Amino acid sequence: MKKREQFTSRLTVVLAMAGSAIGLGNIWRFPYLAGQNGGAAFILVYIAACALLAIPVFLAECIIGRRGGNSTFGAMRNLAPGSNYRWAGLITVITPMLLLGFYSVVGGWSVDYLLKACTLRFTEDSTGLFEDLLSSTWEPIFMHTTFMIGTAIVILLGVKKGIERFTKVTMPLLFVLILVIVVFGLSLPGAGEGVAYLVKPDFSKITPSVITSAMGQAFFSMSLGVGTILTYASYVSKEENLMVSAGGTAIFDLLFALLAGFAVMPAVFAAGIQPGQGPGLLFDTLPYIFSKMTPWVGAVISILFFLSVLMAALTSSISLLEVGVAYLVEEKGASRTKATIGLAAIVWVVGVVCSLSGGVFNLLDHLTSDWLMPFGGLLFALFVGWKMSKADVRDEFTNGGTRNLRLFNMVYFLIRYIAPVGIVGIFLTTLLG
Ligand code: PFF
Numbered sequence: 001m002k003k004r005e006q007f008t009s010r011l012t013v014v015l016a017m018a019g020s021a022i023g024l025g026n027i028w029r030f031p032y033l034a035g036q037n038g039g040a041a042f043i044l045v046y047i048a049a050c051a052l053l054a055i056p057v058f059l060a061e062c063i064i065g066r067r068g069g070n071s072t073f074g075a076m077r078n079l080a081p082g083s084n085y086r087w088a089g090l091i092t093v094i095t096p097m098l099l100l101g102f103y104s105v106v107g108g109w110s111v112d113y114l115l116k117a118c119t120l121r122f123t124e125d126s127t128g129l130f131e132d133l134l135s136s137t138w139e140p141i142f143m144h145t146t147f148m149i150g151t152a153i154v155i156l157l158g159v160k161k162g163i164e165r166f167t168k169v170t171m172p173l174l175f176v177l178i179l180v181i182v183v184f185g186l187s188l189p190g191a192g193e194g195v196a197y198l199v200k201p202d203f204s205k206i207t208p209s210v211i212t213s214a215m216g217q218a219f220f221s222m223s224l225g226v227g228t229i230l231t232y233a234s235y236v237s238k239e240e241n242l243m244v245s246a247g248g249t250a251i252f253d254l255l256f257a258l259l260a261g262f263a264v265m266p267a268v269f270a271a272g273i274q275p276g277q278g279p280g281l282l283f284d285t286l287p288y289i290f291s292k293m294t295p296w297v298g299a300v301i302s303i304l305f306f307l308s309v310l311m312a313a314l315t316s317s318i319s320l321l322e323v324g325v326a327y328l329v330e331e332k333g334a335s336r337t338k339a340t341i342g343l344a345a346i347v348w349v350v351g352v353v354c355s356l357s358g359g360v361f362n363l364l365d366h367l368t369s370d371w372l373m374p375f376g377g378l379l380f381a382l383f384v385g386w387k388m389s390k391a392d393v394r395d396e397f398t399n400g401g402t403r404n405l406r407l408f409n410m411v412y413f414l415i416r417y418i419a420p421v422g423i424v425g426i427f428l429t430t431l432l433g
Contacts, residue, residue, distance in 0.1 A: 012168075013232075013235075013236050013240055013245050014244070014245055014248040014249060014252075015168060015171065016232060016315075016319075017223075017229060017232055017245060017249045018171065018248070018249045018252045018253065019171065019312075019315035019316070019319070020223045020228055020229070020232065020315060020316055020319035020320075021221060021222050021223050021249050021252070021253040021316075022171065022174075022252060022253055022256045022312055022315075022316070023103075023312045023313050023315065023316030023317075024103060024106050024107065024110070024309070024312070024313045024316065025217070025220045025221040025257075025316070026221055026253065026256040026257040026260050026312075027178075027256070027260045027282065027309055027312065028106055028279070028282045028283075028309075029217065029220065029221070030046075030217060030221065030257040030260055030261060031260050031261050031263075031264040031265065031281055031282055032277075032278055032279055032280075032281040032282065033213055033214075033217050034046075034198070034261050034265070034275075035264075035265070035268065035274075035275035035276050035277070035281055036213075036275075036276045036278065037205070037209075037210045037213050037214070038201075038202060038205030038206070038210060039197040039198050039200075039201075039202075039205075039265070039275070040197065040198055040199050040200050040201035040202070041201040041202055041203060041205040041206050041210065042205070042210055042213070042214060043198065043201075043258070043261070044201055045206060045210060045211055045214040046214040046217060046218060046257075047254070048214075049211075049214045049215045049217075049218040050218045050222070050250060050254060052414065052418055052419065052422055053215060053218060053219075053374075053377070053418075053419050053422050053423060054218040054219060054221075054222050054224055054250070054377075055222075055246060055247075055250050055414075056381060056411065056414035056415045056418065056419040057219070057224050057225065057377035057380055057381050057415075057419055058222055058224060058229055058246045058249070058250065059242060059243070059246050059384075059397070059411055059415065060377075060380045060381045060383070060384040060385070060415050060419075061224065061227070061229040061230040061233060061380050062229065062230075062233040062236070062242045062245065062246055063233075063242065063384050063388075063393055063396045063397055064076065064079065064230050064233075064380060064383060064384060064388075065229070065230035065231060065232065065233030065234040065236070066233045066234060066236050066238070066242065066396060067079060067388075067392065067396045068234065069234055070234055070330060071089075071092070071227065071230070071231045071234060071323065071326035071327050071330055071331075072088065072089040072092040072227035072230055072231065072323070072327065073086055073089030073092070073327060073330075073331050074089075074330055074331060075230060075234060076088060076089060076383065079383075079387075079388060079392075080383070080387050080388070083387065085379065085383050085387055088376065088379040088380070088383070089227070089327065089331075091225070091226065091227070091372065091375070091376045091379070092226055092227030092230070092231075092323050092324075092327060092376070093323075093324050093327055094372075095225070095226045095368055095372040095373065095376060096226045096227075096228070096320040096321070096323045096324055097324060097343065097346055097347055097350065098350060098364050098367070098368050098372070099226065099320060099364070099368040099369075099372075099373075100151075100317055100320045100321060100347045100350075100351075101347050101349075101350025101351045101353070101354055101364060102350070102351065102354040102361050102364045102365055102368075103313070103316070103317055103320065104144050104147050104148050104151070104317060104347060104348075104351045105140060105144045105351050105354045105355050105361065106279075106313070107143075107144070107147035107148075107151075107310070107313045107314070107317060108140055108141075108142075108143030108144035108145075108146065108147045108351075108355070109130075109133065109140065109143065109283060110147075110306055110309050110310045110313055111143045111146050111147055111310060112133055112139065112140070112143045113283060113286075113287075113306045114303070114306035114307055114310055116129065116287075117290075117299070117302035117303045117305075117306050118303055121291075121295065121298075121299065122287040122288075122290040122291040122298060122302060123287075123291045124271075124288060124291050126287035126288065126290075126291060127271065127273065127284045127285070127287060127288055129283070129287060130280045130283040130284050131280070133283075134280075134358075137356070140355045141352055141355050141356075144348075144351045144352070144355055145348065147313070147314075147317070148344055148347060148348050148351065149344075150314060151314060151317040151318055151321055151344065152321065152340050152341065152344040154314065154318045155318055155321050155322060155325055155336075155340045155344075156336070156337060156340055169311075170307075170308050170311035170312065170315075171312070173304065173308045174256075174305075174308035174309065174311070174312055175256070175259075177301065177304055177305045177308060178256070178259045178260060178263050178305075179259065180301060181263040181286075181289060181301070181305070182259055182262045182263045184289065184292075184293065185262070185263055185264075185266045185267045185270075185289055186262075186266055188266060188267055188270035188289075188292060189270060190266075190269050190270040191266030191267070191269065191270050192266075192269075193266075193269040194265040194266035194267065194268055194269035194270065195262070195265070195266055197265055197269065197275065198261055198262060198265050208426075208429045208430055208433045209430070209433075211426055211429070212370050212426055212429075212430045213370065215370070215374055215422075215423070215426050216366070216369035216370035216371075216373065216374065217369065219369060219373035219374050219377055220368075220369040220373060221253055221257060222249065222250060222253055223316070223319060223320075224373055224376070224377045224380075225372065225373035225374060225375065225376030225377035225378075225380070226320070226323060226372075226373060226376055227323045227376070228319045228320060228322070228323050230380065231322065231323050231326050232319065233245075238399065239399070240399075241399065241403050241404065242396070242397060242399075242404075243397070243403070243404045243407060243411075260282075263289075264281065264282060264285050264286075267285050267286075267288055267289045268281065268285050270288075271285065271288040273285055273288070279361075279362075279365070286302070286305070287302075290302040321340065321343060321344065321347070324339070324343045325339045325340050325343060328342075328343070350364075370430075371427075374423045374426070374427070375423075375427075377419070377423065378419070378420055378423045378424065381415050381416075381419040381420050381423075382420055384415050384416075385412070385415045385416030385417070385419075385420065386416065390412065393412065393415075394408055394412075397411065397412075
């Protein structure tokens, strides 16, 4: 078999994984879910879900991917020949396609707002722009198409050239810009209420559905349960410390989500926007913030901001498409070009349906993150915790007994017991509740 490409340096691994993890999930989805689910209380549950469920699953995916040296189907087959677990590989084809369908629609919205930032001046009334966009049939479809084509082109360029080049420049830029927006947002009159909303938990707001959303968001945000991290980990060299890659990605990811929350929520309160209004929250709020800046500053920052959001979205969407492409190329012998174009076409159709129907959009948004991704994560955790031998898991996690020795027992316990019981428990509560 052809030797697989490997990422060239440790920083690149963390950057590529973080590139997949950090995206619209952090910037668009986290603030709107926090707004719908009680603010600070949601954030606390979210952090717990990251620590107890998502990070263990992240590590489980890294262990399977690197040890199995292949994408999901192949890796599981290599590690447990003949076992039924290999069917978990199927979710890595189906879930990403559904997810990318609606993701690309939101990616399209960002393209649209980038164009608006280049051609319009945002004013206080710009909060109505989003409704106008949604009420048009063709504009969102056209933008979604543009986004999908961009994603496919990057995949066609290949792992190294395609992915590495993108992640290095735009992530730091996005970070700085969000920070600028946070600082500016905090200075708006009325912003204090938004801050209080994010830091003063009202524990009575924690309900089963809040917990389910927090779990779903943790999986969505860290790109788990679909085989993306697993596939990336198969490109990671044996010398890397998986704990550092996972921990680094998780910390960056959380930081971006929290910052996005603090960029959006104070302005939501300052502008009198409803925090619980749903998926349009980011796109209604940002123009308001930019409109309050000195005009040329607002223009420059808004253009750079939407550009870097778009790049963050692209590094996530390419990682989603890559999972399916890797499967078709490695398992079915398809050519990279055909696999990419074929899958992109399927996703495009899913996206068009989502674009035309808000109901389908919401359904896919919640179906993938609240159910399919945690379910995939559950299978990966069970595979590492119960199917692989403990000695193999230890060997992979500790790089042959040289690293992370003291952490191993705790991590193994989380993967074997806590994550599976937690995920199943939340599923049952939702189903029975
Ligand atoms: N984690 C990405 C985000 O937060 O935008 C979304 C995502 C990318 C989910 C890749 C799953 C995935 F495989």
